[in-house]
Amino acid sequence: MSLEILSTQKSFGGWHKRVRHHSQALACDMVFAVYLPPQAEQPGARLPVLYWLSGLTCTDENFMQKAGAQRVAAELGLIIVAPDTSPRGAEVPGDPDGAWDFGHGAGFYLNATQAPWSRHYRMHDYVVEELPALIEANLPASDRRGISGHSMGGHGALVCALRNPGRYRSVSAFAPITNPMQCPWGEKAFSRYLGDERTQWREWDACALIAQAAERLPLLVDQGEADGFLAEQLKPEALQAAATAAGHPLTLRLQPGYDHSYYFIASFIEDHLRHHARALAG
Amino acid sequence: MSLEILSTQKSFGGWHKRVRHHSQALACDMVFAVYLPPQAEQPGARLPVLYWLSGLTCTDENFMQKAGAQRVAAELGLIIVAPDTSPRGAEVPGDPDGAWDFGHGAGFYLNATQAPWSRHYRMHDYVVEELPALIEANLPASDRRGISGHSMGGHGALVCALRNPGRYRSVSAFAPITNPMQCPWGEKAFSRYLGDERTQWREWDACALIAQAAERLPLLVDQGEADGFLAEQLKPEALQAAATAAGHPLTLRLQPGYDHSYYFIASFIEDHLRHHARALAG
Numbered sequence: 001m002s003l004e005i006l007s008t009q010k011s012f013g014g015w016h017k018r019v020r021h022h023s024q025a026l027a028c029d030m031v032f033a034v035y036l037p038p039q040a041e042q043p044g045a046r047l048p049v050l051y052w053l054s055g056l057t058c059t060d061e062n063f064m065q066k067a068g069a070q071r072v073a074a075e076l077g078l079i080i081v082a083p084d085t086s087p088r089g090a091e092v093p094g095d096p097d098g099a100w101d102f103g104h105g106a107g108f109y110l111n112a113t114q115a116p117w118s119r120h121y122r123m124h125d126y127v128v129e130e131l132p133a134l135i136e137a138n139l140p141a142s143d144r145r146g147i148s149g150h151s152m153g154g155h156g157a158l159v160c161a162l163r164n165p166g167r168y169r170s171v172s173a174f175a176p177i178t179n180p181m182q183c184p185w186g187e188k189a190f191s192r193y194l195g196d197e198r199t200q201w202r203e204w205d206a207c208a209l210i211a212q213a214a215e216r217l218p219l220l221v222d223q224g225e226a227d228g229f230l231a232e233q234l235k236p237e238a239l240q241a242a243a244t245a246a247g248h249p250l251t252l253r254l255q256p257g258y259d260h261s262y263y264f265i266a267s268f269i270e271d272h273l274r275h276h277a278r279a280l281a282g
Numbered sequence: 283m284s285l286e287i288l289s290t291q292k293s294f295g296g297w298h299k300r301v302r303h304h305s306q307a308l309a310c311d312m313v314f315a316v317y318l319p320p321q322a323e324q325p326g327a328r329l330p331v332l333y334w335l336s337g338l339t340c341t342d343e344n345f346m347q348k349a350g351a352q353r354v355a356a357e358l359g360l361i362i363v364a365p366d367t368s369p370r371g372a373e374v375p376g377d378p379d380g381a382w383d384f385g386h387g388a389g390f391y392l393n394a395t396q397a398p399w400s401r402h403y404r405m406h407d408y409v410v411e412e413l414p415a416l417i418e419a420n421l422p423a424s425d426r427r428g429i430s431g432h433s434m435g436g437h438g439a440l441v442c443a444l445r446n447p448g449r450y451r452s453v454s455a456f457a458p459i460t461n462p463m464q465c466p467w468g469e470k471a472f473s474r475y476l477g478d479e480r481t482q483w484r485e486w487d488a489c490a491l492i493a494q495a496a497e498r499l500p501l502l503v504d505q506g507e508a509d510g511f512l513a514e515q516l517k518p519e520a521l522q523a524a525a526t527a528a529g530h531p532l533t534l535r536l537q538p539g540y541d542h543s544y545y546f547i548a549s550f551i552e553d554h555l556r557h558h559a560r561a562l563a564g
Contacts, residue, residue: 010508010539012549068350068548226292257292266350267294 012074013038025126026087033060039077046142048280049079053149053156066262076277087120109156112193146170146276158206165215170279172220178239179207207242218249224258294356295320307408308369315342321359328424330562331361335431335438348544358559369402391438394475428452428558440488447497452561454502460521461489489524500531506540
């Protein structure tokens with residue numbers, strides 16, 4: 001597996017790198033970003049890793065440029081890995097209508113079952129299996145993993161953790177799509193990637209998965225109350241109801257005045273990084 | 283003077299706003315960004331203001347999205363104002379060759395004297411006079427002012443402070459163009475905005491101005507040693523020599539490994555904000 005370093009920039013005493021590699025899961029070339037804190041340069045270092053999943057239209061760059069996470073990651077000795085949000089490239093089919101909420105930039109962190117999407121759109125396997133194997137083989141990274149994300153990526157973080165007991169030690173989300181089976185973004189994506197049989201959709205819906213979760217990893221979720229997508233797409237009350245019904249530990253914080261942007265994420269990222277670092281310690 | 287609020291986003295308990303207004307100095311409509319910390323909502327608040335001048339190609343948005351300044355500004359009770367980097371609009375002539383280092387996004391914070399630039403390119407008067415008057419009349423802002431900036435904006439911050447004794451209580455810069463008379467970016471811009479008579483250029487060159495400065499405001503300057511523009515465009519050694527010759531207090535910090543990007547700025551912005559807040563207190 002060859003990794004091509006596209007750029008290296010010093011940040012808070014550590015290094016931000018963009019890396020290109022060929023993904024077998026996605027059958028295309030991919031770029032991810034990684035932040036290596038200063039502790040990564042210590043001999044024999046094996047640091048915990050937080051995987052950050054971004055939202056619709058994002059790439060590996062948005063979080064690294066806008067969240068202000070490096071300062072705290074450098075303090076905590078946390079590696080952060082930010083993958084892209086879908087398979088990419090001319091060979092990867094996108095939305096037939098050129099929309100921004102499906103296809104390129106909108107992989108929804110699932111494994112598609114329907115042609116023509118099923119060949120490339122396997123972001124779940126990429127994020128959960130292939131990328132961590134790559135990181136842990138090539139960087140000073142341990143197998144202590146946390147996962148977080150925003151919006152579509154918040155959905156991704158919840159679903160990756162709920163589907164894979166034992167794989168993550170911590171999970172959190174910002175303004176996640178909690179119940180994609182019941183919102184326009186999710187219905188559009190699932191009906192194409194997964195087909196019309198809604199029983200298949202339950203395997204990729206946090207509210208459905210939480211009922212039967214084999215592991216009760218505590219969830220930390222922040223949601224802005226001035227988020228324009230709150231009522232129609234995000235539905236934190238559905239997650240709250242599902243967690244309560246299942247007895248799943250959930251800390252849902254509704255933040256007055258905050259919207260869906262990275263200004264919101266930056267305001268609370270430190271709390272999330274400390275939540276992950278506590279669980280990932282040792 | 284009417285202000286049009288284009289957007290309002292909560293950030294670290296305060297508010298990030300983008301504002302459009304008509305500039306008399308520039309004879310065009312302009313957009314600036316302002317961060318109002320939580321303290322701005324206290325009755326009768328009159329907070330100090332840091333003016334941030336961005337570099338080539340930037341707008342009001344780059345600093346607010348990427349520098350991670352709001353966290354510290356919210357702690358310190360500091361308003362931050364980020365203007366655009368040039369006059370804008372179809373009526374404003376840009377670079378005849380469409381280059382990115384002159385014209386739109388490249389106003390160099392001076393008052394142009396040559397046609398056709400002299401009608402609109404008066405960023406010095408906009409930044410030093412018109413914008414503070416607007417801010418202090420319409421926002422909970424005092425006349426305690428600091429100024430900072432990056433690259434072309436670092437040049438702007440140094441020159442605005444050196445030309446206007448008593449107007450600022452603090453000044454700093456990241457990777458400033460210190461000696462524009464002697465570098466390609468500056469020579470291109472000055473020869474067009476100011477004409478071929480180089481004696482006129484000295485009024486807009488920090489290294490020249492520092493010799494005769496009427497006020498010895500301490501300068502804090504950070505410069506990345508891995509900055510690709512260091513030797514040809516930025517020349518921190520020229521500023522060091524000019525400050526030493528003039529007896530001007532300069533703290534020049536060369537930061538090993540850092541480049542010219544906002545990853546560099548974000549790593550050290552807290553030091554700069556605290557430098558300004560100390561001088562602006564009370």
